[in-house]
Amino acid sequence: MSSSIPLPHGVGNLGDAARRYREKVELGKKIIAVREGNPDATLQTIADALGLKRSRVRDLVVGLGISRPRPRRGGRPRRAAAAAGPERPREVPLAERFWSHVNKSGPMPSAEALAVWPEIKGTPCWIYGEDPGKYRLVSLGPGQPNAGAHRVAWFLATGKWTKLDVCHKCDVKACVRPSHLFQGTHAANMRDMRAKGRAKFFGGGHRKVTAEDVAEIRRLGAPWVRHPRRKGTILLKKRLAVRFSLRPITIWAILNRRRWC
Numbered sequence: 675m676s677s678s679i680p681l682p683h684g685v686g687n688l689g690d691a692a693r694r695y696r697e698k699v700e701l702g703k704k705i706i707a708v709r710e711g712n713p714d715a716t717l718q719t720i721a722d723a724l725g726l727k728r729s730r731v732r733d734l735v736v737g738l739g740i741s742r743p744r745p746r747r748g749g750r751p752r753r754a755a756a757a758a759g760p761e762r763p764r765e766v767p768l769a770e771r772f773w774s775h776v777n778k779s780g781p782m783p784s785a786e787a788l789a790v791w792p793e794i795k796g797t798p799c800w801i802y803g804e805d806p807g808k809y810r811l812v813s814l815g816p817g818q819p820n821a822g823a824h825r826v827a828w829f830l831a832t833g834k835w836t837k838l839d840v841c842h843k844c845d846v847k848a849c850v851r852p853s854h855l856f857q858g859t860h861a862a863n864m865r866d867m868r869a870k871g872r873a874k875f876f877g878g879g880h881r882k883v884t885a886e887d888v889a890e891i892r893r894l895g896a897p898w899v900r901h902p903r904r905k906g907t908i909l910l911k912k913r914l915a916v917r918f919s920l921r922p923i924t925i926w927a928i929l930n931r932r933r934w935c
């Protein structure tokens with residue numbers, strides 16, 4: 675009765691396959707033996723010794739993984755062999771692999787983003803992967819942690835991994851256009867400063883505000899001063915704080931001319 679149950683495809687041939695494999699292994703052992711007797715044996719001499727075709731010997735050597743590097747004969751430079759058939763790199767370089775996933779005709783930056791970062795006007799986002807709204811991780815190779823796509827873009831643009839956060843000017847999570855990225859938040863900057871012992875002001879945490887910063891903050895923040903509660907400018911103060919690595923209250927004080935008059 676049980677013999678009438680149909681076996682999964684291929685199972686009926688398992689015995690044959692196993693027998694053929696054992697035969698191959700036996701032949702492989704013979705090939706190795708011939709080689710040990712005669713280290714200069716070529717495929718043809720092995721084939722002649724075993725009564726096989728040369729192509730059969732080659733298939734066995736390759737299929738069983740018992741090929742060995744051919745000894746270098748005098749005078750033939752290694753480079754010539756490389757020129758004849760360049761060895762395929764085992765891994766595609768990170769930059770090539772990374773940019774092959776990037777679509778450079780993504781959305782244009784939003785009006786809110788342009789209010790704080792006017793210099794990215796007219797430059798579309800470069801989207802890594804399919805979904806502009808998703809952070810994506812990039813594999814850096816075995817044994818290494820994955821990294822966010824935007825951090826990898828920063829690394830490829832600057833040549834260095836940063837300990838600070840890499841932030842988006844455009845607020846598009848999947849964007850990897852280097853000009854749309856900037857480094858660090860206030861908190862992260864200050865953590866970094868403290869870690870390096872560079873903090874000088876008020877126990878660490880305050881950054882010197884330059885006259886240029888104040889002028890720029892007032893120029894960019896003018897819409898918020900006019901319409902602090904209007905949709906579209908509500909976030910402006912917070913975004914300026916991120917851009918200039920200052921607290922929102924400091925931005926407020928500058929915009930309302932409570933300080934740095």
Ligand SMILES: [Zn+2]
Pocket residue numbers: 798799800844845846849850851854
């Ligand atoms: Zn962008």
